[in-house]
Amino acid sequence: MRIELKDENQEEPQKIDENDIRYKHETDLTKKEKRELEKMKLASMGWKGKLQYIWAYYKPQMAAIVAVIAIAFFVKDLYENSRIHTALTVMVIDSYGTKQEEAEEKVEKALGIQDDPYEIVTVDESLRTGEDGVALESYSQMAFTTKVSARAVDVLIGSEDYMDGFEFKDEYFMDLTELLPEDVYQVFGEQDDKYSITIDSDELAEELEVTYEPVKIGVLANSENVENAVKWLTKLAEELS
Known part of the structure; x- marks a missing residue:
């Protein structure tokens, strides 16, 4: 009979604890x-x-x-964004527009909304007339028609040649003799038509960044911000008086 002696230095096989989670099958784990x-x-x-x-x-x-x-x-x-409201959109024709932000801030201040993050003013200086200065370039005319149809313009500012080029002014602009308080309207002096205000001011031309003088201002007939347009024109009259 062969008798094997146990090697005292040999490690005994490690017993596996069936309850040790390391040795359990994944499906058996909680x-x-x-x-x-x-x-x-x-x-x-x-x-x-x-x-x-x-x-x-x-x-x-x-x-x-x-x-x-x-x-x-x-x-x-x-x-x-849904809380943001455009208080007034002013479109300036033929402006070289390098100070648009400053112009917007000035209008906001005139309306008293400069500290309201949800009330904004837009000064649109993107439209250009052709060489004659009377009619808009084709692209600008398309943009103008689209914006006016969408009621996205409240106040329009342009040269005498451009503003006088509207054939049916009553279809585009409001009667300012009825829209503005009488004392405010009179500050602007005698006007050649009731659908726009003519202002001869170097300072205003510089603020609007236009090369023509005088400038003419009209309020669009379908404006959604008539009250603010009146407020801005009133502030402008105060500055000119």
Whole structure:
């Protein structure tokens, strides 16, 4: 009979604890045990391994979180934009427009809305006339027609040649003798027609950044901000008086 002697230096095989979650099949693990197992795996990894592990196993969750954050910012911006109201849009024909922001700030100050983030003024200086100075260039005419039809213009400012070129002024402009208080209208002096105001002022021409003088101002017949147009013209009359 052969008798084998036990080597005292030989390590005994490690017994597997069937209750140790490391040796359980994944399908046998509870949710709590799965979380504990993930923690153990992470604890044994370096920082690079942890990042790779997190990215591999939590990519869908991370993408969902990013998507939720993006949607939240989009909804917030949408809500904020919905609260913004254009108090007045002033269109200046043939302006070389390098101080548009300053012009808008001055109108906002005249309306008393300079500190209201939800009330804005737009000074549109994008339209140009042709060489004759009477009719708009084809692209500008298309843009003008579109904006007026959309009720996106309240006040129109142009040269005498351009403003007098409107054949049916009563279809485009309001009667300023009826729109403005009598004392305000009189400040502008005698006018050659009731649908626009002629102002001969170097200072105003400089503010509007136009090369023509005098300037003519009319209020569009379909303006949605008539009250603010009157308020601005009243402030302008005060400055000229």
